[in-house]
Amino acid sequence: MIGMDREELLAVIEQHGATAPGLAPRTPGDGRADTRRVELVNPTCGDRVDLALTVDGGKAVLRGTASGCALSRAAASLLAATLRSMVPQEAAMLLDVLVAARAAGRPLDRAALPDLGHSAPESCAEALLALAELAVAPLRRRCILLPWTAARTLLETGSTPA
Template sequence: MSSANHLDTLYRQVIMDHYKNPRNRGEVEGDKLKIDMNNPTCGDRIQLQMKVEDGKIADAKFNGEGCSISLSSASMMTQAVKGLPVEEALRMSDLFSDMMLGKDIDTSGLDLGDIEALQGVTKFPARIKCATLAWKAMEQGLNEEENA
């Protein structure tokens, strides 16, 4: 098995693990931002809930239904942004969007963790919207909060 095939297999395993065992699925208690988004082309739906305190994402959870890419991405995203300052979470979202577009990205100072497993989605343009759905919901919620 070539190292590229081995990496693809590893990435698929990470994606399926997040799909079968989603992190941060459920409801955020108390006051929260609540963003509903869907991808009408494939039926993915997500409700993202975030609690922002002192300029940081104190908690993030999601509910929804959709394909393995969409739900895995939501699981990875909520795991990655919890505890981050809002600006850093938005920077990570920009980097993720660039990664989905196949651009070279500079991740210095950020730990993408399992998110890197989604790089292979760039080979399947129809699935990019699945991968970015939760990230777009986060951006929308944080931008609405900032402008409130």
């Protein structure tokens, strides 16, 4: 794992899974014409994400709700906190790397990661990367992937406005 040991990561997952501090709720402003929205459900376990993406000041802003297990909620919260300081192109690059690694259960392609040096808070970006490499059962990979897949969908060309 990158820069964080397992115990530290589990503590972050517990914190973000309990309160999702990185994921702000959707607001009335999320009804803007440039807002993208997606809702996904994991039929295996019932995890659900309802996310909206806007670009504010050139930066990707992810808001919404995540319900279900701690892994799914933490993955959504950590991603939202990390994306706040990224332009959409960087966010899409990051999500491509995260989803590819997590789906295959293999290490991150570090060479393909965008620069996360400006990501705030740094501990969220660190935990997000560590979560992509956390050893979990194959079915639990879907829990982590759910919000990441939803966010990637929002960033893809051709996604539909809310």
